[in-house]
Amino acid sequence: MTVDRLAHILRGHGLKLTSQRRAVLKVIAGSHGHLTPAAIYELVRKEYPTIGLVTVYRMLEVLAELDLVCRVHGETTCRSYMMRRPSGHHHHIVCSSCGKVVDFARCALDELQHRLSRETGFKIQGHLLEFSGLCQGCLGETAAEDHR
Amino acid sequence: MTVDRLAHILRGHGLKLTSQRRAVLKVIAGSHGHLTPAAIYELVRKEYPTIGLVTVYRMLEVLAELDLVCRVHGETTCRSYMMRRPSGHHHHIVCSSCGKVVDFARCALDELQHRLSRETGFKIQGHLLEFSGLCQGCLGETAAEDHR
DNA sequence: ACCTAGTTGAAAATCATTTTCAATTAGTTT
């Protein structure tokens, strides 16, 4: 997506077009990888040395709000833990209401993985898969609430 | 996994069995959901009010080292961003070396999702899927290095 | 040119995590 197109979208939402915002957009739109706020800040500073880190944070908030950025998950960037129950390769279904977790093993991603490897040239080494929703218990509760 | 079994594993790795560690183990092993360090700390304090938050952090480090805990990823707990390229539902393949991201759309998880929903009683509302590996460029570089 | 709501950035506040260090203790050795 071009910076001008993005700028137009922002304006369409009643947001002002400042040179700081343009600079941030240029950096994020011009990169082919994911960037942390700090990394974006460092890159933007080369073009706009007086920009504040706060402005980068605020810009990311706006972009996330408008669903213009994607979040990328790192293997080790989450600090929510639970005791490991199955010992081998497995994944989780997480209840977004109470946090309950159920494990499952057969993810059947080999076929997809091979296809993607072929199509993108990546040597794929791992995957992250997680389902989210409501557990039976929490489903019952919301049903009971709806009933009142 | 029982606390005694866990305690035994720790001891097998030359780690001392303190009452603090027992208390932390009891809380994590007794929960059916994922917990942040702060949440674990609050729960442990009920049984062991003088424990320090530092001890919880250290215990989690140990458990992660021995691969006795699982990490759970939250939708919004990662702060690495990139500009959104496709507009609809899609996923990422991330290069663990340079951070490059390639998108793909057909994840074909419906079948799996239905099976899991049936088997677990969850109302599944979303999923998180991400592949990681090395992009073509970074593959070339490591090959060149190996050649020297 | 003027107005004004939105925006900015320095600084302080808040929150999470790590480091430091002196005191304590688990598990071993006498």
Add this chain to the structure above:
DNA sequence: AAACTAATTGAAAATGATTTTCAACTAGGT
């Protein structure tokens, strides 16, 4: 049972990331 010792603990300080506050500034409308 007492002594020993390396591992462990927790208060406090240090570090790092993110948010809040607020006075000054500016984009875009009139």
